[in-house]
Amino acid sequence: MGDETNRTSISEDVLAYLRSPWLTKFAPAVYTVVFLISLPLNLTAIMIFLCKIQVKTPAVVFMLNLAVADILLVVLMPFEIIYRSSGNHWVMGEGMCRFVTVVSFCNMNCSILLMTSISVDRFLSVVYPMQSLLWRTVSRAWYVCLFIWMVSIASAVPLLISQLTVRIDQLNITVCYDTTAHKGFETIYFHYFTAYISIFFLLPFIVTIFCYAGTIRSLSSPKIESTFKKSRSVCLCITVLFEFIICFGPTNTFFLLNYLNINKPFGDSMYFAYIMSFTISSISCCLDPVIYYCGSSKFVKYIYSLVCCGKTEADHKQKDRRLPVFYRAGI
Template sequence: MKGLSSGQKERMEELDITLAPSSFSSHLKRGLNSSSQAEEVMHIVAAAVYTLIFLLGTTGNGLVIWITGFKMSRTVNTIWFLNLAIADFIFAALRPFAVVREAMRSHWPFGSTLCKVNGFVKYLNMYASVFILTTISIDRYVLVVHPVWSRNNRSTRKASIIAIVVWIIATFFSVPYIFLRDAVMDSRDQNKTRCDFSFLFEDSDDKRRINLALYVTRFTFGFLVPFLVITTCYVSICFKIKDRNWSNSNRPFIIIVATIVTFFVCWVPYHVFNFLKTTNLPKQFLEVGYRISTSIAYLNSCLNPLMYLFVGYSFRERAGVSLLSALKSVFADDPNQAKLNLSSESVRLTLRKMTGTLTSKE
């Protein structure tokens, strides 16, 4: 400020002090508006994703339940796929509550009981799915690596008992969320109710420790241990079959591997952001990342039926059989028997067409 008198300098400093808060306020408002717009977009996208999960998840898994539960004879494989579909169907059926919550900008209007049920079902689906996939991998390992023992001990009765035990274990890991989640008042807006964790104490360090314990439990038993068991099983299987001609019976094997890979790809980001939430990373980054990773994880509940349909439809095109029969071959316990059944149906369809052609000519 050279060339200015002391009085002019004082007036300039006063002007700077007066303008600074105004400038800061305008920047703050722009930041808040930008954050509000991003949150609005996240609510819309989440509502659309949950609607898609509800429509595809209930329809697709309902179809799998109908085929494996009512249109096929009971086998070990159909028991696994049936229980996996039931877990995903229950989760998808409750998504309308999440759609309403997102449409009302995180407000939960359904009360405490449904909040607890919603949280319980979410984690029941995660644990039941991963435990069933782990069971399928162990079953596949025994079937390939120890075929004699498998032939003598593998039965639908034992598979049914194992499935019940899996549901009991999944329930054990999910029950705590019934007590830890509740409909609570939003700290930022007292007119809103959120379905969130509710603790009986106010100590933030204790809350952080409990959250970390929940994250570690979910990651260890809902991801890491199953991942190690599944990887070990399939590495052993690959070593066992590398010198065999597996082309005659590879369809169920491919479906199972694809289902497992899809599960882990969908759930990895969710577990990563669960741990990142305990760090000091920017809050907005964590919120956006967690919501995106959660949506990806939830999509897993409707992807399995789409894979089954894709494989079944592509095989139907090649074999010239009905879609229902092609889907049955996807869930078949004995691929060679499934192939024989499909060949028989293909012959029947060919004969029916020939009969129809001859009748029309007459």
């Protein structure tokens, strides 16, 4: 491993944030909480999608893939927890460092694009319910998800082929993607990272806002009297926008600013802000189950059956018959 690890002299600012309790205590605490909450929630969601609801609508296809993306990230969080708790000392080799980093980036990109797909599907089902029946098919949803996975993996190729571990002799540690001294990035800063932010954040964010604005405006029509559909759509909109603004917005902003100012005096401080925002972005794995809850009435029913064990399937069917038609249909 020593032959593969880049050795470099690090500035005092970098040494300070690598020793900071924000990275050695706060970050592992966040990852631990996310792991303990997100893993059972997303595993339960996958089981419900596959065994109970079954994958029969485009919305379920997108939500199932979102849950899978979260699981792939969460199962690797123990590596991050050990790394941060050990004083940012990576002992698992260059290959594992690249793998964990690539999975983290793929999760964020997949989450953003899948949430955008859910917003588009919701918009079409509400604003153009009849016209979109031919477009909104399960097979096309799977094609969209396959494209999203391929694009997300391709976006992380520069990380996969770059050296990400750096030996810090001053602290006697090896860090994993925690400094700006990565080989292979120097010639692709501006073009790669500006395209990256545009494709994986700005454009999806604009599309999502447009879709939910149109959805809520359509649901505000006096013709729709029931509050069930309105409340679920508003809840879905708030959750998704919260993830965009709080989880993914700061991460992508600092990501771009860091690489545009990597050689500036404040570049190291910008990178520290990026690392912290990336840590906070992992909270999205805990918020995604709220999307499933708001996005599928059947998901709500089966969650209710798990929590209230005394309720039988017949009870749910009887209750389901009392609900509005659109709610029973899982719109």
